[in-house]
Amino acid sequence: MDICVIGAGYVGLVTSACLAYLGNHVTAVEANPERLGSLQKGLVPFFEPGLQEFVQQTSESGFLLFSDDLDQAVKRAQIIFIAVGTPSLPNGEPDLSQVMVVARSIGSALDAKHRRIIVNKSTVPVGSGNWVEMLVSQGVQNSQPVPARSARPEAPSFVVVSNPEFLREGSAIADSFYPDRIVVGSTDEQAIAVMKNLYKPIVNQSFDVPSLAPRPKDFSAVPFVVTDLASAELIKYSANAFLAMKISFANEIAGLCEKVGADVSQVTQGIGLDYRIGKAFLNAGVGWGGSCFGKDVSALMQVAKEYNYPTSLLEATVAVNERQRLVVIKKLQDELKILKGRTVGLMGLSFKPNTDDLRDAPALTIAYQLLKMGASVKAYDPVSNERCKILHPTLDIQYCDSSEDLASDTDALVLVTEWEQFKRLDWKKLAKSMRWPLLIDGRNALSEEDITLAGMTYRGVGR
Ligand SMILES: NC(=O)c1ccc[n+]([C@@H]2O[C@H](COP(=O)([O-])OP(=O)(O)OC[C@H]3O[C@@H](n4cnc5c(N)ncnc54)[C@H](O)[C@@H]3O)[C@@H](O)[C@H]2O)c1
The missing domain is CATH 3.40.50.720 (NAD(P)-binding Rossmann-like Domain)
Incomplete structure (x- = not known):
């Protein structure tokens, strides 16, 4: 398939290289000239284990290209991934300006040759799928010449789906080939079928295992979860909020352990062995950080605020983390x-x-x-x-x-x-x-x- 991935950061670059490895023709579009220049020379501008070799390998095979020409990349593509940043604004709301620019540019670039699937891989608040659809339509309208009454051009056809990303920095390549699940949010039958086909090698684990990312023992088929747009968007935020909450919980218990003379490592081992709880993300320490947890928990709280819905658990999760640092x-x-x-x-x-x-x-x-x-x-x-x-x-x-x-x-x-x-x-x-x-x-x-x-x-x- 011909694919365009917009944004070659941690998520966009890993996604591009993995899809190229699976035999798709991928153009990764990057707006930052330094980042693009470095990628075109075969150099990954940040540290992620194995990614340098992997990008080199997929670029040399001809399946992965880097460009700043969004227009051409969109015109060539059947599927267009949006993988730009959505950092937090000072008030905790996500800054969606990069998504906005990209959505309008996609609209301006679309032609009526075939139907495109626009995939939101950036983490965006609930309702963003509909918002991106509106922005793409605006881009389409702005790029169309005012038609003569007799010669009305055929309008480009597209659909927006959500495909949240769950990779973890530090193990991003393995997480992309061996994910716990793939989530696609859409009610459009054709789009779901195309996305299913794109991810088929991962779902069935039928690809040649790359030497850089050996398949974990006993790893088999990957669940392909189809939801509506809003649910897919909420799955991503809820997953990160839950993980952050688990760590904050362990940290709150750690504070109590110090008071009563218990050892939090023993306590979390004891509770983590309960399969309903699980061992992961129960490590006490200086708290969580990174590009996702803080901004995603804040964004989730902001969404709830719009509906005047209280989020006491999320507020406590953040407060414990601030104290813990x-x-x-x-x-x-x-x-x-x-x-x-x-x-x-x-x-x-x-x-x-x-x-x-x-x-x-x-x-x-x-x-x-x-x-x-x-x-x-x-x-x-x-x-x-x-x-x-x-x-x-x-x-x-x-x-x-x-x-x-x-x-x-x-x-x-x-x-x-x-x-x-x-x-x-x-x-x-x-x-x-x-x-x-x-x-x-x-x-x-x-x-x-x-x-x-x-x-x-x-x-x-x-x-
Ligand atoms: N980093 C993670 O671990 C992770 C995991 C899951 C989901 N996410 C989500 O994925 C999204 C991307 O995260 P990231 O860490 O890769 O961000 P990033 O900031 O590392 O990368 C974004 C890239 O998009 C580029 N860009 C911005 N505007 C552009 C435009 N108009 N055209 C082309 N390129 C453009 C930027 O220059 C940058 O290289 C975010 O929404 C994030 O929340 C990140």
Whole structure:
């Protein structure tokens, strides 16, 4: 099939490469000239494991092209994916300006040669499918010459469907080939049939397994869930809100564990073994972050507000998370008493391991708060130091090239992002180079025993 994907960020680029791998002709349209230039040279402009090789491979095979010519890409395509960003506005509402521009441009580019399917892959509020349809129609009208009475041109035909994306940064390629489900929101029989056909190799797992993303053991068919438009849009927001709520729940229990002398790791293990609850997303720590949870929970609350519907659970989810980001500061104060003039080393900056994404990263909140309190901050992240320097030029921290460099002359280390390499450090050596051998494990990811044996004071969360 001929496919156009608009927006070559984390979602658009991974989607483009995966669909190209499955044998579709994909044009990924990117408006940012730097990002596009880099992709046309075969370089992925952000870090996602395996994506560089995968994009190179699919581009070399001729199935994946990069362009800034939306008009041509739309004209060629049978299916047009919208995968642009929908960040939060300061009031919590999603900023849909990128979607708006793209929808109108698609409308202007459409011709009447065949019926197009326009797929909303960006995370958008309930009702956006209808809104995009209206914008595309406006684009169509604006591009049509005023017809002579006798020569009325045939109007382009299109349908808008929702196909929310559930991939996780850090495992995006595997998540695309082996998803828990594929959701398509539409009541248009033809569109559903085309989408089913597009995803058939994934649903049936009939593709040649790429060496970069081996199929998990016992993985079989993928549920293809067809819903109406509004339900598909709500599924995406509800899924993220539920995951954020699970983490906030674990964090609330962690606080209580500290009061009563229980260990949250044991508590969450005990509750997670109940199949109705499940083990995932019950890790206590410095809280959730990233490009999706915060903005999607806020957007969901905003939708509810429009209907004057209370969302107490969502509000609590956010409040617990805001409080949780600062628990490490309280722990530092408990141990070091005065933070002014202290040097604290942050292990990790990205919002989670295996990505360089710094959007809404807890490390940034912690760093700004420590600086405000008069401490010096050092930081080492295996991949996002450079990105942080560029995106946060006013963040006055000392960037380090290794864990050893980070530990040297610090009064405390704080594990903020649980990169694998932080789990295999020579703690004895690090302890010797520190002014005060204190480690705050903000992710409960390290062995308390190993760290204590190395002569350091260990403080976890809820332990
Ligand atoms: N990142 C994730 O993990 C994730 C997961 C699931 C869903 N989502 C959703 O997917 C959407 C995209 O997220 P992302 O993280 O890939 O965003 P992103 O900001 O990384 O990428 C968006 C891309 O779209 C490009 N763009 C903007 N306007 C354009 C235009 N007019 N023409 C062509 N390109 C244009 C931008 O330059 C950018 O490269 C968002 O709605 C997000 O909520 C993201």
